[in-house]
Amino acid sequence: MEAEFISHFISTFRKLHSSYTQKAAHNIPMSDGMDIDSCSYVLISDCDIDVNDDCIAIKSGKDEDGRRVNRPSRDIVVEKCIFRDGHGGVSMGSEMS
Secondary structure, eight states, rough: OOOSSEEEEEOOOOEEEEEEEOOOOTTTTTOOOOEEEEEEEEEEEEEEEOOEEEEEEEEOOOOOOOHHHHHOOOEEEEEOOOSSSEEEEEETTTTOO
C-alpha cells in the first residue's frame, strides 16, 4: 500500500499553518498528517493531528531528486499542537537526501 500524506508542503517559504485538525483512519499505513519538505520559515501552531504514522514529518527531499535540488528544511517552529495516535509527534530526516 502506498503512503498517504494528508498535507504535503514542498519548497514553501514563509508558511503559517494554524488551527488545523487532521484525522486519518488508523488502518492506513504511512499516513503522515503533515509533511514539511524543503521548506523555510514555517510556523505550525494550534494543530490537532491523529494519524497512523508521523504527525508532522520534516524532510529535505527524497533520493536523487532531493540531492539534486539540495534544499534542506529550516527555521521551522511547531507550537501548541496535540499529537494523538501517530508513531511520532514530529519526526525529522525520514527520507533524508
